[in-house]
Amino acid sequence: MRILLIALLASTAWYGASRMRGASATRRALRELGHVAVPRRLADREPEERDGLALFAFGRVPGSPQYMGSTTPYAERLVVAAWTPTTRAEAADRALRTVALGVEGLTWEADAGGDAVAVGTGTYEANMARRPAWVLVRDDSARGLTFAYMAWRRDASREAALRTLERVAGSFAPALPTAEYLALARARGGVR
Numbered sequence: 001m002r003i004l005l006i007a008l009l010a011s012t013a014w015y016g017a018s019r020m021r022g023a024s025a026t027r028r029a030l031r032e033l034g035h036v037a038v039p040r041r042l043a044d045r046e047p048e049e050r051d052g053l054a055l056f057a058f059g060r061v062p063g064s065p066q067y068m069g070s071t072t073p074y075a076e077r078l079v080v081a082a083w084t085p086t087t088r089a090e091a092a093d094r095a096l097r098t099v100a101l102g103v104e105g106l107t108w109e110a111d112a113g114g115d116a117v118a119v120g121t122g123t124y125e126a127n128m129a130r131r132p133a134w135v136l137v138r139d140d141s142a143r144g145l146t147f148a149y150m151a152w153r154r155d156a157s158r159e160a161a162l163r164t165l166e167r168v169a170g171s172f173a174p175a176l177p178t179a180e181y182l183a184l185a186r187a188r189g190g191v192r
Contacts, residue, residue, distance in 0.1 A: 024040050052090075058078040074102070074124075078099070078165075082144060103122040131152040133150055
């Protein structure tokens with residue numbers, strides 16, 4: 001019985017640690033814009049295309065019935081936003097609001113300026129879940145992209161969250177320049 005208990009505890013600890021560490025990435029298409037390597041544990045959501053911006057969102061719902069309720073809780077969210085110079089502020093705002101939805105009391109560390117990563121902390125609240133969370137935002141002004149990421153602090157240290165965001169941003173492989181993709185999305189009629 002003791003061996004069974006030890007094996008159960010060890011496998012539970014391994015599973016919990018592997019949720020973040022087991023971040024084997026999978027290449028995901030961002031429609032005609034290009035590809036990005038996203039942690040395999042994150043599921044795609046339908047992209048949102050608007051006039052001059054597009055949001056590609058990914059998320060992970062915790063697999064425990066303790067979080068059941070009327071709102072879908074997310075233990076992790078990632079958004080890649082594509083924008084034009086005139087929609088940059090709106091795209092960054094929408095990306096942040098998407099990943100930080102449910103995060104209360106969000107406070108930011110000192111701003112490093114430029115394309116540096118902004119790091120914030122707050123408490124994620126959904127249904128019965130109240131979890132401290134990291135929120136990170138990184139602009140890539142040269143490519144017209146914003147990367148935003150939220151993870152529960154119990155699942156990721158600050159450094160692990162930064163690594164995830166930087167890996168995703170660094171993996172972006174464009175197929176078209178951002179402005180051309182957004183013009184194509186507009187011509188296709190995918191914008192609202």
